[in-house]
Amino acid sequence: MNEDLRMRIDHSPTPTVEQFFIELIDVLWKACRDTDKAGRTLCVEIQEIDGDEDDTGYVCDLEDEFYMCLEARVDFGTRCDYLVHEMAHIDCWERTVKREEDHCMIWGVSYAKMYRTYLNFYNKFWECDE
Numbered sequence: 001m002n003e004d005l006r007m008r009i010d011h012s013p014t015p016t017v018e019q020f021f022i023e024l025i026d027v028l029w030k031a032c033r034d035t036d037k038a039g040r041t042l043c044v045e046i047q048e049i050d051g052d053e054d055d056t057g058y059v060c061d062l063e064d065e066f067y068m069c070l071e072a073r074v075d076f077g078t079r080c081d082y083l084v085h086e087m088a089h090i091d092c093w094e095r096t097v098k099r100e101e102d103h104c105m106i107w108g109v110s111y112a113k114m115y116r117t118y119l120n121f122y123n124k125f126w127e128c129d130e
């Protein structure tokens with residue numbers, strides 16, 4: 001990511017930045033495969049996560065919703081990265097496949113797709129043509 005733009009995200013705790021994050025959740029959610037969402041809703045919370053130092057967030061597949069928790073003690077750009085990571089899990093989960101490995105090759109494809117969606121939205125939101 002362009003360093004100048006990165007700084008703009010990381011160091012601008014403005015309503016616009018919060019708006020960007022809220023809209024990003026919506027954009028990524030819509031990009032997730034419908035077969036994996038199966039009519040359920042998404043709940044995202046930002047919290048200080050206890051546990052391993054490298055805990056960045058997690059997402060759970062509950063009966064009628066996906067519950068996602070993202071670590072609060074990071075800068076804004078990093079929080080967006082964590083969101084993209086967790087959304088890739090939702091896109092990748094298949095009802096018919098055992099979830100034995102979290103970051104399998106299918107997840108990698110989903111992650112690339114989510115990151116591309118994130119960058120496209122980023123450029124559109126901040127009106128960058130790069």
Ligand SMILES: [Zn+2]
Nearest residue numbers: 085089102103
């Ligand atoms: Zn993961």
